[in-house]
Amino acid sequence: MSDKKNSVNEQTPETVLNQASESAQDTTDYIALREQEKAEYKRQKREDRKREREEEKRQKAHPKYFTITDSNGNEKTIKAPKRKFKLSFGDVIFFIFDYAFFGIFTLSCFFPFYYLLINTISDAELVSKGMINFIPRGINFQNYLALRTVNDLGTSLFVSILRTIIGTALMVFASAFIGYLVTKQEMWHRKFWYRFLVITMYFNAGLIPWYLNMSMLGLTNTFAAYIIPGIVAPYNIILVKTYIESIPAELEESAFIDGASHLRVFQSIIWPLCLPILATIAIFGAVGNWNSFQDSLILMQNSPELYTLQHRLYIYLNTSSNLANVMNQAGSGASAALDYANNGKVIKYTISMVSVIPILLVYPFLQRYFQEGIMLGAVKG
Amino acid sequence: MGKSKTADGMDAEYRKQYEAEMAAKKKEEAENRKILEAKKQEHPKEECAPLFYILRVVSLIAFFLMFIPAANPARISGLISRNLSLFTSAISYSSLISGTGRAFRTGWVSESVFIMLYVSAIIVLVGLLGIALGACLSLGNLKLKRLGVVVGLGGSLIAIIGLVLNYVSYVQMQGASNLDKVAPVFPMGFFIFAGASVIAFIVNLILLFALPKADKNMPYEMETRFRLFLMFLPFALLAFVFCYLPLWGWRYAFFDYQAGDVLSMDKFVGFKWFTYLFENDATKKDIVRVMENTLAMSGLGIATSWIPLVFAVFLTEITNKQFKKVVQTFTTIPNFISWILVYTVALAIFSTDGFINTFAMNMGWISSGTNYLMSDSGTWLKMLAWGLWKGTGWSAIIYIAGIAGIDRQLYEAATVDGAGRFQKIWNVTLPGLIPTYMVMLLMAVAGCLSNGLDQYLVFSNAMNKTHMEVLDLYVYNLGIDGGSIPLSTVIGMAKSIVSVILLFIANSISKAVRGESIV
Numbered sequence: 026m027s028d029k030k031n032s033v034n035e036q037t038p039e040t041v042l043n044q045a046s047e048s049a050q051d052t053t054d055y056i057a058l059r060e061q062e063k064a065e066y067k068r069q070k071r072e073d074r075k076r077e078r079e080e081e082k083r084q085k086a087h088p089k090y091f092t093i094t095d096s097n098g099n100e101k102t103i104k105a106p107k108r109k110f111k112l113s114f115g116d117v118i119f120f121i122f123d124y125a126f127f128g129i130f131t132l133s134c135f136f137p138f139y140y141l142l143i144n145t146i147s148d149a150e151l152v153s154k155g156m157i158n159f160i161p162r163g164i165n166f167q168n169y170l171a172l173r174t175v176n177d178l179g180t181s182l183f184v185s186i187l188r189t190i191i192g193t194a195l196m197v198f199a200s201a202f203i204g205y206l207v208t209k210q211e212m213w214h215r216k217f218w219y220r221f222l223v224i225t226m227y228f229n230a231g232l233i234p235w236y237l238n239m240s241m242l243g244l245t246n247t248f249a250a251y252i253i254p255g256i257v258a259p260y261n262i263i264l265v266k267t268y269i270e271s272i273p274a275e276l277e278e279s280a281f282i283d284g285a286s287h288l289r290v291f292q293s294i295i296w297p298l299c300l301p302i303l304a305t306i307a308i309f310g311a312v313g314n315w316n317s318f319q320d321s322l323i324l325m326q327n328s329p330e331l332y333t334l335q336h337r338l339y340i341y342l343n344t345s346s347n348l349a350n351v352m353n354q355a356g357s358g359a360s361a362a363l364d365y366a367n368n369g370k371v372i373k374y375t376i377s378m379v380s381v382i383p384i385l386l387v388y389p390f391l392q393r394y395f396q397e398g399i400m401l402g403a404v405k406g
Numbered sequence: 407m408g409k410s411k412t413a414d415g416m417d418a419e420y421r422k423q424y425e426a427e428m429a430a431k432k433k434e435e436a437e438n439r440k441i442l443e444a445k446k447q448e449h450p451k452e453e454c455a456p457l458f459y460i461l462r463v464v465s466l467i468a469f470f471l472m473f474i475p476a477a478n479p480a481r482i483s484g485l486i487s488r489n490l491s492l493f494t495s496a497i498s499y500s501s502l503i504s505g506t507g508r509a510f511r512t513g514w515v516s517e518s519v520f521i522m523l524y525v526s527a528i529i530v531l532v533g534l535l536g537i538a539l540g541a542c543l544s545l546g547n548l549k550l551k552r553l554g555v556v557v558g559l560g561g562s563l564i565a566i567i568g569l570v571l572n573y574v575s576y577v578q579m580q581g582a583s584n585l586d587k588v589a590p591v592f593p594m595g596f597f598i599f600a601g602a603s604v605i606a607f608i609v610n611l612i613l614l615f616a617l618p619k620a621d622k623n624m625p626y627e628m629e630t631r632f633r634l635f636l637m638f639l640p641f642a643l644l645a646f647v648f649c650y651l652p653l654w655g656w657r658y659a660f661f662d663y664q665a666g667d668v669l670s671m672d673k674f675v676g677f678k679w680f681t682y683l684f685e686n687d688a689t690k691k692d693i694v695r696v697m698e699n700t701l702a703m704s705g706l707g708i709a710t711s712w713i714p715l716v717f718a719v720f721l722t723e724i725t726n727k728q729f730k731k732v733v734q735t736f737t738t739i740p741n742f743i744s745w746i747l748v749y750t751v752a753l754a755i756f757s758t759d760g761f762i763n764t765f766a767m768n769m770g771w772i773s774s775g776t777n778y779l780m781s782d783s784g785t786w787l788k789m790l791a792w793g794l795w796k797g798t799g800w801s802a803i804i805y806i807a808g809i810a811g812i813d814r815q816l817y818e819a820a821t822v823d824g825a826g827r828f829q830k831i832w833n834v835t836l837p838g839l840i841p842t843y844m845v846m847l848l849m850a851v852a853g854c855l856s857n858g859l860d861q862y863l864v865f866s867n868a869m870n871k872t873h874m875e876v877l878d879l880y881v882y883n884l885g886i887d888g889g890s891i892p893l894s895t896v897i898g899m900a901k902s903i904v905s906v907i908l909l910f911i912a913n914s915i916s917k918a919v920r921g922e923s924i925v
Contacts, residue, residue, distance in 0.1 A: 155764030212634035225649035231898025234655025316744035377750040
């Protein structure tokens with residue numbers, strides 16, 4: 026027994042490494058083991074989610090039933106006792122007010138978009154007379170087709186789409202990678218570098234120094250100005266770092282003992298396991314890029330071809346109600362319907378719809394990620 | 407926490423087995439790790455350390471100066487833009503010759519000079535990158551260090567060749583036919599980069615002989631800590647350039663600067679702009695008005711910061727799940743549209759030909775429309791209302807989650823005690839949410855000078871400008887639109903510093919009261 030103990034104490038780094046490499050030689054076994062572990066971890070998570078979903082489904086299907094655990098640890102589904110009290114008068118009044126309040130609030134959030142939509146797809150004459158208030162009439166898509174003749178709109182749309190895709194992709198990748206690096210205790214002065222990033226969240230030099238800095242770097246009037254400054258996003262890095270710290274360290278360590286490099290571990294362990302949080306920050310990043318306006322306004326003063334869609338819309342909103350000057354005269358034959366005095370209004374609405382539709386379409390499906398995002402932010406600590 | 411939650415999902419037997427396995431594995435690996443780390447801790451002493459430090463510092467400085475237009479060695483003529491850095495000159499020929507169209511056409515200077523200049527910029531760039539790469543490699547083991555020295559040596563040689571070419575093109579530039587227009591200037595940057603390259607060359611040369619020979623069989627290796635650091639370095643540089651470097655722009659606050667000027671010491675005016683702020687009557691009045699607006703809007707925001715909380719409380723009282731979901735979906739959408747789209751919404755509803763006016767006219771209630779957006783009545787309240795419309799549903803999410811986290815037993819106990827709906831809200835829900843609310847409140851107070859630019863920019867017009875201009879908008883109007891860069895820098899500077907102080911105060915209050923920091 027004591028001999029054995031001694032031999033353990035005598036282990037030198039070399040022997041450990043040798044052992045590790047020896048065992049790494051039966052690679053198939055080892056890799057299989059690691060894969061199993063990873064699969065196990067994923068399976069657990071999957072099961073968790075599945076159970077939650079099932080529970081929810083059951084609740085929905087039989088709200089009268091609920092599950093309890095009895096003294097033997099067995100789960101039992103029992104019938105809920107009938108409600109003993111009827112709704113009191115006070116409750117009824119309360120619910121009326123409660124539902125009414127939220128109904129009105131929801132309507133106030135929904136109606137403006139609906140109003141914009143029906144005005145853009147209704148008969149132009151009725152719209153110009155202000156007859157379209159609740160119900161679309163004479164539905165047509167002339168306005169959307171007429172957008173082709175609005176100068177520079179296509180370029181702006183292209184710029185916005187491009188920056189949303191490139192900017193978000195780079196930001197997500199960088200956040201994941203930096204988030205991973207700052208969890209590594211071995212990194213040279215890790216704490217300092219982490220703080221170096223985090224401090225930038227709470228302090229900025231101000232609008233004018235920022236602008237002068239960008240122009241000093243030669244980034245004004247270049248597309249790169251949309252992309253490069255957004256790559257390092259400290260807040261997202263914190264989110265990813267927190268998330269990585271919640272992943273069991275064993276998964277990584279075993280890979281290191283197998284001889285994987287940091288890049289390899291990042292690529293095949295951290296990245297796949299971080300996908301949920303990466304999806305969240307990707308969505309926030311994409312919305313931010315799509316809505317961006319300030320950088321276009323301040324940095325692109327001499328290159329209108331690089332204006333983002335939001336900036337373009339801002340310019341249209343500020344031009345006089347007659348949009349004739351921004352309409353391409355050559356194409357006016359196609360837009361005869363737009364010759365009404367205040368067609369400018371409708372065109373503005375149409376452009377707004379174009380820039381809001383992506384968000385309206387995407388949001389309901391990805392709501393979960395959005396909401397997870399804010400909760401993660403709250404517990405970042 | 408996450409682990410225990412996932413473990414619940416498995417049946418008890420499997421969990422036990424799994425946990426035992428994991429514990430054993432953990433123990434074993436912890437031991438291995440300890441030994442490996444102990445090995446890592448023994449950092450061997452670096453040979454010729456001071457020389458390497460010089461090399462690293464020089465290459466870092468040279469690397470940064472590559473992006474600074476003031477230090478561009480390729481700006482050898484007045485025709486070349488002042489905003490061009492060495493990096494831009496080397497990657498984009500078109501921006502290098504952007505101002506030379508006339509000079510080429512009239513034959514003041516031949517294009518070959520510029521081509522030579524462009525080539526020299528590329529060569530210098532490549533050389534500098536070589537120096538930087540050599541400095542990075544110097545973090546490795548002896549073998550890697552020697553490689554780095556060779557790379558650095560080559561890089562500095564290339565850089566020197568490039569600079570010589572650069573000088574030759576300067577000499578040729580002096581031979582231009584119209585010296586007034588071409589205006590050859592000898593760039594300061596030339597000395598900086600020449601100095602850096604020569605230092606790098608000498609240091610690398612010394613190192614080449616001073617470093618002991620590496621064993622032939624020695625592998626190229628680098629300690630993990632430096633490897634990780636080198637992976638991190640590009641991002642650290644990015645963060646430095648875009649978040650720390652702007653602070654360098656604060657120097658404009660002490661100069662008489664017009665857009666397009668060059669800063670020189672004879673334009674140094676000390677604290678002129680700081681005193682100007684308080685001595686010039688018009689500016690003083692402006693500042694008072696702007697501060698009034700800023701604090702009023704922030705104050706209104708803080709005064710109504712309880713609304714999302716109430717929203718969350720009453721939304722959780724609703725029992726119909728579908729209704730709740732619809733409410734949540736629609737009330738959170740405005741948070742994700744830009745302020746410009748909010749303004750479109752405002753136009754569609756409140757402008758002369760918007761919904762309210764047309765509807766009222768159709769009904770015959772009014773005979774002519776009024777544009778509610780153009781009036782200055784209640785501007786502060788209107789802005790508050792738009793802010794609430796956009797933000798309430800979203801801010802409520804955090805409280806909704808907070809309510810979901812309150813122990814159900816508390817409610818049951820309260821019910822048993824005979825508490826009614828409002829009593830439960832008052833005595834159970836609210837106390838549970840107050841900590842979260844306090845954090846939000848402190849953050850709002852700390853950020854009270856930053857109202858943001860977008861909202862006020864899009865909603866402001868000639869009518870309501872006096873009540874709309876908050877600090878951010880004022881700085882924008884003054885600096886970007888008005889061009890008074892020093893004054894707006896002073897204001898921005900003051901704002902940044904006060905904001906940081908406020909944040910510190912809020913943080914220490916939070917630490918004192920809750921024992922937790924908020925930043």
